[in-house]
Amino acid sequence: xxxxxxxxxxxxxxxxxxxxxxxxxxxxxxxxxxxxxxxxxxxxxxxxxxxxxxxxxxxxxxxxxx
Numbered sequence: 001x002x003x004x005x006x007x008x009x010x011x012x013x014x015x016x017x018x019x020x021x022x023x024x025x026x027x028x029x030x031x032x033x034x035x036x037x038x039x040x041x042x043x044x045x046x047x048x049x050x051x052x053x054x055x056x057x058x059x060x061x062x063x064x065x066x
Contacts, residue, residue: 001040002028003041003043005043006042010047010048020042021042028040049065
């Protein structure tokens with residue numbers, strides 16, 4: 001059973017996450033030549049921008065909330 005782990009900034013709705021899960025699973029199935037969507041798990045990890053750095057820059061500084 002494949003597990004797809006997605007780490008991203010907080011703020012997506014449940015409907016957006018469902019759409020993301022569908023696209024990821026469908027892409028995996030296409031790339032693998034077939035499969036059953038029910039065999040997959042997608043785990044979403046919501047991360048605060050203040051808890052994510054790229055190089056020396058915090059994402060909360062690079063992408064401040066408006």
